[in-house]
Amino acid sequence: MPEPSATADAPADLPPSSPEAGGLLPPELRAWMLLLAATGAIEQQLRSVVKKAFGVSHDEFLVLCLLADQPGTGGLRMTQIAELLGRPKTRLTYQVACLQHAGLITRQSVCGDKRGVEVTLTDKARRLLTEASAPLAGAVTDALDHAISPAQHEAMCGFLPHTSDTTDTEHADTGRDDAVRKDAVRK
Numbered sequence: 001m002p003e004p005s006a007t008a009d010a011p012a013d014l015p016p017s018s019p020e021a022g023g024l025l026p027p028e029l030r031a032w033m034l035l036l037a038a039t040g041a042i043e044q045q046l047r048s049v050v051k052k053a054f055g056v057s058h059d060e061f062l063v064l065c066l067l068a069d070q071p072g073t074g075g076l077r078m079t080q081i082a083e084l085l086g087r088p089k090t091r092l093t094y095q096v097a098c099l100q101h102a103g104l105i106t107r108q109s110v111c112g113d114k115r116g117v118e119v120t121l122t123d124k125a126r127r128l129l130t131e132a133s134a135p136l137a138g139a140v141t142d143a144l145d146h147a148i149s150p151a152q153h154e155a156m157c158g159f160l161p162h163t164s165d166t167t168d169t170e171h172a173d174t175g176r177d178d179a180v181r182k183d184a185v186r187k
Helices: 027-054 058-068 078-085 089-101 123-147 150-159 168-172 178-186
Strands: 105-110 113-121
Touching (some): 058 113, 089 105
């Protein structure tokens, strides 16, 4: 039987397996593999949206996302960004230089630490992130829709048991109930 193949529109699904069915992977490791497949599908789907909206690479976009997630107009030190992304500092220095050249971030020395450098988003980057939020969210949803089947979603919930144990009242605070959240992940 031929193995499923991945295309730009529909990445290959992992074949169904379980320890009871003769598979060797425990549910947690299988869920990890599903998470990696979903992450790859999202990255692939986002690449063109990111390039069109920002003119930067996916890795550079991840730096923008980290900065956008900071409260107010706060920034992050280069060392924090490198740690959070699991990237070597030398590679990050290049990415930050590209983002600065594009007018999307600023760099400044940290007061009291001559070696420390803090990076913050520019107003241009904030505007572009706001404008691109719908297409970016759509790309993530589309990628997950193609990458994770309902059965794989259940396997993922087994990997993250706290998400399957949440109650509707916990989601009421955010305006989303469990059924809506699960349906969004499946789509």
